[in-house]
Amino acid sequence: MTTSASADIRDTRARLLDAAEAVFMACGYEGASMRQITGDAGVNLAAGHYHFGSKEALFEAVLNRRLHVLNQERLRVLDGLEAKANGAALKPSQILDAFFGTLLRMAIAHGDRGQTFLRLIGRTFTEPAEFIRTVLSEEFADVLERYKAALFRALPEVPKEEIIWRFHFMLGATSYTIAGTDTLRLVTDWQTGAADDDLECLLPRLMSFLLGGLRAPLPATASPVPQPRGNCRTRRKKP
Amino acid sequence: MTTSASADIRDTRARLLDAAEAVFMACGYEGASMRQITGDAGVNLAAGHYHFGSKEALFEAVLNRRLHVLNQERLRVLDGLEAKANGAALKPSQILDAFFGTLLRMAIAHGDRGQTFLRLIGRTFTEPAEFIRTVLSEEFADVLERYKAALFRALPEVPKEEIIWRFHFMLGATSYTIAGTDTLRLVTDWQTGAADDDLECLLPRLMSFLLGGLRAPLPATASPVPQPRGNCRTRRKKP
DNA sequence: CCAGAATTCAAACGAACGTTTTAATCATAC
DNA sequence: GTATGATTAAAACGTTCGTTTGAATTCTGG
Incomplete structure (x- = not known):
């Protein structure tokens, strides 16, 4: 009876994002499954693809x-x-x-x-x-x-x-x-x-x-003045 | 014709370890598949389980x-x-x-x-x-x-x-x-x-x-002398 | 109240996964 | 040569995956 008035779209989306955030964190991207995410979110499996399109897109949404x-x-x-x-x-x-x-x-x-x-x-x-x-x-x-x-x-x-x-x-x-x-x-x-x-x-x-x-002292190999080119050792050819 | 004399057991095991090392590195543990590993190693799919028993054991062997x-x-x-x-x-x-x-x-x-x-x-x-x-x-x-x-x-x-x-x-x-x-x-x-x-x-x-x-200077919150107990803030109970 | 859109739902799809099985091949010792 | 044990090979197992489908349901505006 917890005031389940309307707020549907936002609710499912937000629940998905929150659950995905937790599952991706715990299992990594590959290790996480849409079934576990949607299960934890308490929504249908297909809701993930309906709202985000794909697992990749869901991950991207979570991140962004x-x-x-x-x-x-x-x-x-x-x-x-x-x-x-x-x-x-x-x-x-x-x-x-x-x-x-x-x-x-x-x-x-x-x-x-x-x-x-x-x-x-x-x-x-x-x-x-x-x-x-x-x-x-x-x-x-x-x-x-x-x-x-x-x-x-x-x-x-x-x-x-x-x-x-x-x-x-x-x-x-x-x-x-x-x-x-x-x-x-x-x-x-x-x-x-x-x-x-x-x-x-x-x-x-x-x-x-x-x-x-x-701010540590510079390492010995790196010269303190910025050299015009040259990596650590200046792109030597194989001797 | 490249001197494929004997060296069978070692060869397959070593090839598997090398290939697994590379694939695990590129794809992560979950992202890597036994099929890709054995494929890259040029050995049969079952060889992985024959020599190591499981994907987990193979990863462990690569690491160790x-x-x-x-x-x-x-x-x-x-x-x-x-x-x-x-x-x-x-x-x-x-x-x-x-x-x-x-x-x-x-x-x-x-x-x-x-x-x-x-x-x-x-x-x-x-x-x-x-x-x-x-x-x-x-x-x-x-x-x-x-x-x-x-x-x-x-x-x-x-x-x-x-x-x-x-x-x-x-x-x-x-x-x-x-x-x-x-x-x-x-x-x-x-x-x-x-x-x-x-x-x-x-x-x-x-x-x-x-x-x-x-060797950086100690942060302000941490007292320079080691306190007998106490984390950053000493395990406060919820007020 | 009702058309129409938006959303949820149960069910299934095909693909890929780790793993197992069974038979074929190979090496080795008698 | 032949039996024996180790290794490889091909095929299939059951499961899980991401994704799709199509009908049921809910919301929305007139």
């Missing part, structure tokens, strides 16, 4: 529902920072907080659902399926370009190539940690209670780690 | 074939370092090089196959399937315990909890990067040529990033 607002927010925050700095380069800590802090704060603000989506994002970043990588790269293109540029300006003495590498490392540390599929977690006696605590702890810990890595 | 020698080597290197230091704590850089450097150097030493396995490891660390996490945690239990202890001794002023967190971050940065399923890589104009160069570049870059992160 939150990724889009996340990345819009990231752009908005960066815009705000750059406007306030008017012309001056931002501090690396500001940039990292705008990128990674926005992610974690949004997840915290959404409670358990936010936690689920956080883990789904982390896991999705290592999904092998082609179309998933396409979706991700399209969704992230603008944001990454903007943040890359901001980091270049913030760290003019660091070669751009090095910054890109370290951006990779930071993305990895973050997505791996939030995915929560952690091998270390299974081995270590991990003294943790509620998940809320974890998330609220995570941000400051992660931020100081990332900042330390981003 | 290289993981075991890797982790034995990691233990051996750490033993050597601690013996030479006799009694004194190791430097963090030594520990990280023993753990992550050993991984990358072994991969480099094995050429293309090493690169494939490196990516498979990175990807496996985020596989959702239960039995995979079990395999990983068993295989890594000893190594992680030893390296955790070494880090505790190397950084006595850092709370153990913080070190564990940073170990997570370091594992994440590494496994994500070597998995090579990189979203950033799809977006960024990634000026890279041969994969060999990448791998040889990666170690010094990764090491300085990890070291910078590991």
